[in-house]
Amino acid sequence: xxxIKRCSILRILLVSIFIISLLGIGYPQTxxxxxxxxxxxxxxxxxxxxxxxxxxxxxxxxKYPNVEVVPATYKYSPDTFVPLAEAGRLxxxxxxxxxxxxxxxxxxxxxxxxxxxxxxxxxxxxxPSVKAILSKNxxxxxxxxxxxxxxxxxxxxxxxxxxxxxxxxxPKYPKTWTELANIAKIIKEKTGRAGFCLLAKDNAxxxxxxxxxxxxxxxxxxxxxxxxxxxxxxxxxxxxxxFIKDLRWKYDVLTDDPTSENWGTGFEVIGTGRAxxxxxxxxxxxxxxxxxxxxxxKLAIVPVPRGPKGQYSLMGGTPYxxxxxxxxxxxxxxxxxxxxxxxxxxxxxxxxxxxxxxxxNRVKNGVPVIPSFPAxxxxxxxxxxxxxxxxxxxxxxxxxxxxxxxxxxxxxLRPEEPVLTQDLYAELTxxxxxxxxxxxxxxxxxxxxxxxxxxxxLDAIVNK
Amino acid sequence: MKRNIVGWLIxxxxxxxxxxxxxxxxxxxxxxxxxNAQGMRLKEFVGLANYKxxxxxxxxxSAFLNTFSYTxxxxxxxxxxxxxxxxxxxxxxxxxxxxxxxxxxxSVIPGLAVALMWTFIYxxxxxxxxxxxxxKFGISPQPWLTNPKWTIPLIVIMMTWRSAGATMLIYLAxxxxxxxxxxxxxxxxGANILHRIRYITIPQIYNLARSLLVLQIIAVFQVxxxxxxxxxxxxxxxxxxxxxxxxxxxxxxxxxxKAASVSVFIGLMLVLITVLYNTFVKEKDM
Numbered sequence: 001x002x003x004i005k006r007c008s009i010l011r012i013l014l015v016s017i018f019i020i021s022l023l024g025i026g027y028p029q030t031x032x033x034x035x036x037x038x039x040x041x042x043x044x045x046x047x048x049x050x051x052x053x054x055x056x057x058x059x060x061x062x063k064y065p066n067v068e069v070v071p072a073t074y075k076y077s078p079d080t081f082v083p084l085a086e087a088g089r090l091x092x093x094x095x096x097x098x099x100x101x102x103x104x105x106x107x108x109x110x111x112x113x114x115x116x117x118x119x120x121x122x123x124x125x126x127x128p129s130v131k132a133i134l135s136k137n138x139x140x141x142x143x144x145x146x147x148x149x150x151x152x153x154x155x156x157x158x159x160x161x162x163x164x165x166x167x168x169x170x171p172k173y174p175k176t177w178t179e180l181a182n183i184a185k186i187i188k189e190k191t192g193r194a195g196f197c198l199l200a201k202d203n204a205x206x207x208x209x210x211x212x213x214x215x216x217x218x219x220x221x222x223x224x225x226x227x228x229x230x231x232x233x234x235x236x237x238x239x240x241x242x243f244i245k246d247l248r249w250k251y252d253v254l255t256d257d258p259t260s261e262n263w264g265t266g267f268e269v270i271g272t273g274r275a276x277x278x279x280x281x282x283x284x285x286x287x288x289x290x291x292x293x294x295x296x297x298k299l300a301i302v303p304v305p306r307g308p309k310g311q312y313s314l315m316g317g318t319p320y321x322x323x324x325x326x327x328x329x330x331x332x333x334x335x336x337x338x339x340x341x342x343x344x345x346x347x348x349x350x351x352x353x354x355x356x357x358x359x360x361n362r363v364k365n366g367v368p369v370i371p372s373f374p375a376x377x378x379x380x381x382x383x384x385x386x387x388x389x390x391x392x393x394x395x396x397x398x399x400x401x402x403x404x405x406x407x408x409x410x411x412x413l414r415p416e417e418p419v420l421t422q423d424l425y426a427e428l429t430x431x432x433x434x435x436x437x438x439x440x441x442x443x444x445x446x447x448x449x450x451x452x453x454x455x456x457x458l459d460a461i462v463n464k
Numbered sequence: 465m466k467r468n469i470v471g472w473l474i475x476x477x478x479x480x481x482x483x484x485x486x487x488x489x490x491x492x493x494x495x496x497x498x499x500n501a502q503g504m505r506l507k508e509f510v511g512l513a514n515y516k517x518x519x520x521x522x523x524x525x526s527a528f529l530n531t532f533s534y535t536x537x538x539x540x541x542x543x544x545x546x547x548x549x550x551x552x553x554x555x556x557x558x559x560x561x562x563x564x565x566x567x568x569x570x571s572v573i574p575g576l577a578v579a580l581m582w583t584f585i586y587x588x589x590x591x592x593x594x595x596x597x598x599x600k601f602g603i604s605p606q607p608w609l610t611n612p613k614w615t616i617p618l619i620v621i622m623m624t625w626r627s628a629g630a631t632m633l634i635y636l637a638x639x640x641x642x643x644x645x646x647x648x649x650x651x652x653x654g655a656n657i658l659h660r661i662r663y664i665t666i667p668q669i670y671n672l673a674r675s676l677l678v679l680q681i682i683a684v685f686q687v688x689x690x691x692x693x694x695x696x697x698x699x700x701x702x703x704x705x706x707x708x709x710x711x712x713x714x715x716x717x718x719x720x721x722k723a724a725s726v727s728v729f730i731g732l733m734l735v736l737i738t739v740l741y742n743t744f745v746k747e748k749d750m
Contacts, residue, residue: 079715086504107718108502201696256589259610259699422716427522433699437610446700453522460517 033068036333039094040145040320041071048364052357059350060340067333076100085109090323093334095145098133098316099422105136111322114140116331125345125378129415130317142319143335144375145343148281149315149413150211151403152180153267153288154300158276162190170398173302177215177243180277180305184253187276194275195253198244200432201262206425208279209432210417211314213240215307220424221417221458228419228458232427232451233444236309241435241443248436258436268292270299279304282403283318286367296368300399303406312414313407317375345376347384355385359392368395371404419462420454427454490731497724504720514725518713526701527709530616531685534705537617538684542624543677549628550635551665555657564636568629575626579693582622583609586694609695612702619690619703631676638672639665674745681741682734706730 042049057069072091074084078100084090096104104110117123117140123131126140127147134142154171164172164183174180184195199205210220217236222229231237248254255261255275267284269275271292280287282301288294304313320338322331338344342354362369369392374382406412417424427450435441497514499506518524553563570578585593586608595605609615646664655663688707691697697704706726714723 078718082503082718082720103718201698256591257587257610259695260583430698430700433610434612437607437612437699456520456522460520 033066034327034329034333035068035070036093036330036337037070037072037091037323038334038337039072039074039091041073043073043075048361052361055357056337056340056354060337063340063350064333064336067336069337081109085324088323088325090325092326092330093320093322093337096142096319096321098148098318101134101142101319101321102136104321105141109324110141111324111326111331112139112141113143113322113331116328116335117143119332120335120344122335122345122376125376125381127375127377129315129413130375133317133415134319142321143338144317145320146283146372147315147317147375148283149313149373149407150208150279150281150304151301151313151406152304153270153278153280154302154399155270155273155276155288155294156298156300156399157273158187158191158193162187162276168398169396171300171302173300174277174305177212177305177307181243181247181251181253184247184277185251188251188253191276193273194255194269195251195277196247197261197266197269197275197278198247198254198258198432198436199261199263199266200258200429200436201260201265203422203425203429204263204266205258205432206428207314207416209240209244209428210425211279211304211312212243212307213237214312214314214414215304215310216240216243217307217309221419227463230451230454230458232424232454233447237447238444239308241431241447244432245435245441245443249439254436259433270294282370282373282400285370286362286365290365290367296366296395299368299395301370301403302399303403311406311412313412315373315413315415345378345381347380352384352388355388356392359388363392363394368400369393370395370397370400373407420457423457424454493724494728496721497728499721501721503718510721514721515729518709518722518725518729523701523704523709527704527706530702530704531687531706533616534620534687535681535684537620538623538680539677541617541620542628542684543680545624546628546631546635547669547673549632550639551661553632553636554639564633567632570626571630573626575689576693578622578626579690582625583694586618609703610699612699615691615695615699615703619687619694620684622694623684623687623690631680634676635669635672638669642668678738678741681737685730685734685737 038053041053044050053071057071060069061067074091074094076094076096090109101110114123122143123140126134126144130144130147131140134140134144152173154173156165156171159165159171159173164186166172172183174183180196187193187195199208210218213220213236216239218231218234218240220231220237222231248258255269261269264287266278267280267287268291270278270280271288271294273294280301285299285301288299289296304311320334320343322334326334335344339346339348340350340354342351342356342358344351359369369389371386371389376382431443431446431450434446435443496504496506498509498511500510500514501507549567553560553567556563573581587593587595588605588607588610589595590599590605592605592608594608598604598606607614609618642664646668647660650660650664686707687705688711691703691705692708692711695703697708707730710723710726710730713719713726
């Protein structure tokens, strides 16, 4: 009995192996397709976005019949990324955050796509400061979806209620940080809402603070004789931190609890009218509007106020990166797909159609159609983009022009501090938390400690 | 012999699961802590370098002290609460079932929801629930979690609210196992309720309380999501725990070996505390 059973199992196994191997012989020549897993495929809940992607998929598969596009929605998050990457299950192409490329590159999770980009000729078109964020040792590992540069988001409703509107309808926005404090105070008095949203929950707090402190003349990291030195307790940083302290205790214009505000709640605060001003960049313009329901005509983005020592805009980018398991053909397919989406630095019929669909979709969802920050520098692409933006414009550009004109001035854009950036932000965030929760906080002493801590990290990791 | 085999067979699935989900990762994690790695792939043996790094990191000292502070406050605030609750319910004649269920109810709510709910209660502005209540008595809004001196005790109060009910059930079961004749005899001898608690109840649940104390220390020592959600370790590291430090190494920096070193260190500390406690308490027993 047992023997018979074993025999039959063996037979079934043999037969199935035979069938499988037969299939295998025929497979590669005829039906093997390149599989392109799209990580940036929108979530099911974003119905109109999904529709748009379906259209692009159809068009793409008609044009490249040897490629199969597979939706593989992946929203980058540090706690899911490593297991996914280690298991080889990353989508071919995915979006990540501006803070991540260097970390992902050094851990070997993403593919070097220099050769593919050269084949396309796109490497020449990339904005050099964006390219630097995405490269290591001269090799390029990603391409920008778009870049961003911080400005000041303004909730026009609150400005109107506080009587801070010019006769022509534009807001009386603050030109200097001192003015910001005064305007914020007027808003608080007239509307009861916070004037300014300061972040102090996580590293985004330190990130925004570097932007503010640069305007006070701060330089957080100094390189001398090949070594890096922390400079977190310079008089300029102390001045900037004292300004924050004043915003909290002297003017009292911040939201209820800055230690619970992070990047996302900042946009919620602006979108729902809990605060009137917030540091944000043009690439997040869907956050207060589409996500938190602010009508597009109630929003303005203006230049970051000027400090005593300058007026800078912190810039970075949102990149597409590629799984280290992806083959060269798969990367090429992904790049071709970006062309159809209109996110590639080329002007073709397809890419123009892609850009138009994107703009239409924004109009439909109440997201301001405003210029993206140029991640690519080839002229024909920028001109085509501008033409489409003009065609689909759904906001009054006077609420945005000052910001864009300011960004074009030389020396305004400033990339993030170069080394151990997240650790720098973490140290600064701790000081921010102490300053906004303790009326008697000793700013100099706190910054001395932060400086000492950060120097220890620099010595242990960078200067060794 | 044969009987042994059956026993082993019954235990086998558990043993396999245990070795796969507990022992193997534990050993891997110890090995990982001596290497540097790309992602989770080991690169080279670095000896104690990871440990040296984490001990020298500016955040380590606060995380270490805070973790003890959590444990200390949880013993001060949280240890006696379930015992008292159990004794009170045990003495109840009416509403016993109702009280049991209502005190256990917080344990049913998902932990994250509890943490979020208490952030609203503790909110430092006029819109915080506690501050609204205080406002009715004319008291100005308090900073609650944003006062670094209060952060840990307040988080511990929340943790106690959430988990005391579950521990209370264990004590209650222990109390109900006490032979009622003991109480009857004591009543005949003229003992009042305090005497009964002092001479019968407490000695009878003493061993149970001892085990639960160790379990509580082990659990609180690993506190993670409460501060992660409520304060993100702040303000200025006032509520950062060792587990959150580990979380940061693993999920913010992708530096798994250093995360492993922190977790191995936590494990060693717990072993140490348990051994110390047991020897100390045993000596006292004798």
